[in-house]
Amino acid sequence: MIKKIIYILGQNHRNPTLKTNYEFLKKSEKWPLEKLEEYQLKKLQKLLNTAYNHSEFYRLKYDELKVDINDIKSLEDLKKIPVTTKNDLINFTDKIQTNLKFKKTFLATTSGSSGESLRFFRDEHADSFNRASIERGYSWFGIKPWERNGYFWGFNFSASKQIKNKFLDFLQNRFRIFSYEEKALKSFIKKSKKAKYIHGYSSMIYHTAVLINKLNLSKPKNIKLIKGTSEKVFDSYKPEIKKAFGIDIISEYGATESGIIAFECKNGNMHLNMEGVVVEQVDDEILVTNLQMLSFPIIRYKLGDYISLAPRDKKCSCGKEHLILEEVTGRIGENVYGFKNTYPSLYFYYIFKNLSKKEGVFLNYQVIQNKEGNLVFLIEGKINIDVEKKLINEIVKYFKKDINFEIKQQSNFVYNKGKLKNFISKINE
Incomplete structure (x- = not known):
């Protein structure tokens, strides 16, 4: 109970709108596809209006290309809007950032495979919506976010960053691992016996599973969810992970700029987070529009992945009608x-x-x-x-x-x- 209280107090301080967003997402996950797309169109029109009137980059770009945002009367009309690239975000960060005033913003930082760094300000609503989207995914597996969890994150930060991370981990009832060394992995496995879920780099989860199986270690028995993120979950990982933990690893797909794009359900389908993003597949490449972030509009953004969307009529037996992401097939441009x-x-x-x-x-x-x-x-x-x-x-x-x-x-x-x-x-x- 104390961990729940600590988590909720921290959540209410950092993300005051998270609870409201989560409650909305739990209702909307039962919506039919038509209602989800009606919601998307409404949010898209608001986003385009905000971008044109409050972002110098989009206003100049749309004027130059003679784009009339009032022509967007359906999701299909989104094709009339020009794409945005990673170079655009990096080279015109200040001009993309809107002049709207928000009660609270967070500095977001990301870097691509080229190492080019992007730093922008994400408004509290967008940040909370993103976190609520993750928590909704957890709810499909009976997970509460304050439950004990293990985090695979393999970069050893500076001493000051480690202190900060230890404090954040305490607030989130979380323990993490930075190393592939056998001693560190054994320690992590021991701690996992009281955890309800583990998440992070899929390659690290795989290596931990290999060690459990190789050394015939006592397997964690309370794990209800294993989530791979930031890296592709390869088919070759799955048998080892299933053998080690007794359950399948599932995928979460997203990016700092776009927010959560898709989350896998219990039946193995990656459902698009339709309330948060519009996803297009153009020449097998993903274009993503973040519907919730007004501080730094992300519109028809070339994220850099090849994808495959399932046909519209493919239905999941879990009952959710959110469109399905069949697969993220690989990175573009290498x-x-x-x-x-x-x-x-x-x-x-x-x-x-x-x-x-x-x-x-x-x-x-x-x-x-x-x-x-x-x-x-x-x-x-x-x-x-x-x-x-x-x-x-x-x-x-x-x-x-x-x-x-x-x-x-x-x-x-x-x-x-x-x-x-x-x-x-x-x-x-």
């Missing part, structure tokens, strides 16, 4: 250089996806490119000759003779601030 041609790094996704779907072979991998025409495939664990041949055939299918490659088994992966990237190119560094 090129692989052959001797003659250039290829998308998305090829790696298909190579290993084909192995899992067609051959039933699940491999954890990382690909390194140090120079043009050469790739090193790092494979976790040992594989037999038959599996290696199948992998070679898939690689050759996509790159033919334009790339020389080497397969290294039982490899250790390279992590950046605790985060795993499946493709690392050192050509453009």
Whole structure:
């Protein structure tokens, strides 16, 4: 009870509108699809009006392109609005930020794979709505946010940041891990026995599961939810995690700029957070519009992921009619250089996806490119000759003779601030 009181007091101080937003989301999750889209259109029109009248960037851009926001009378009309890129957000941050006055704002910071940092101010309502969206997802699994939880976050901050994080962890009844070392993982596993849920980097959750299974450690029995975020949850992770914890890992998809985009339900479907975002799939790329943030409008934003949306008529047996995100297939813009041609790094996704779907072979991998025409495939664990041949055939299918490659088994992966990237190119560094 004391942990609940501490959490609620902290929540009410930091995010006074969170409770109201959460109550709204619990009601709207029962809405039919048509009502959800009516709500989206209403919020979209308000957002566009705010952006045009209070953001110098959008006003100048729309005037230059002769965009009339009053022409947006349906969600389909959103296509009339120009896209926004990460470079726009970084280069015109101050001009995108609206001149509206808010009682409370929070400084949000993010960095992409290029390392370019974005810093903007998010209004309290948008921040609270985002947190309420996460809490709604937790509620689908019977989780209360103040319950004991473990957090996989693999970057060891400075001493001052660690003190701050320890205080925040105390308020949220949370313990975290920064290291892949066996001693740290064993300590985390021991603490997990009293936890109700664990969340964070999916690769770290996987490695913890591997250790539990390898050493035949006593398994945490009270875990009701395992949530992977910030990284893709690969199919190869799932059997180990299920064996170690007794339940499947689920996915949460979002970004600092966009807020929560989708949350997986108990039936394994990723439901779009339709009350918070509008998602478009254009040439297999995601464009996302944050409907709730008025301090820093995010409109038709090229987030940088390839996605696949399910057909509108696909229904989930959980009863929610929110549209379904079938899959986040990979990152955009990372090129692989052959001797003659250039290829998308998305090829790696298909190579290993084909192995899992067609051959039933699940491999954890990382690909390194140090120079043009050469790739090193790092494979976790040992594989037999038959599996290696199948992998070679898939690689050759996509790159033919334009790339020389080497397969290294039982490899250790390279992590950046605790985060795993499946493709690392050192050509453009």
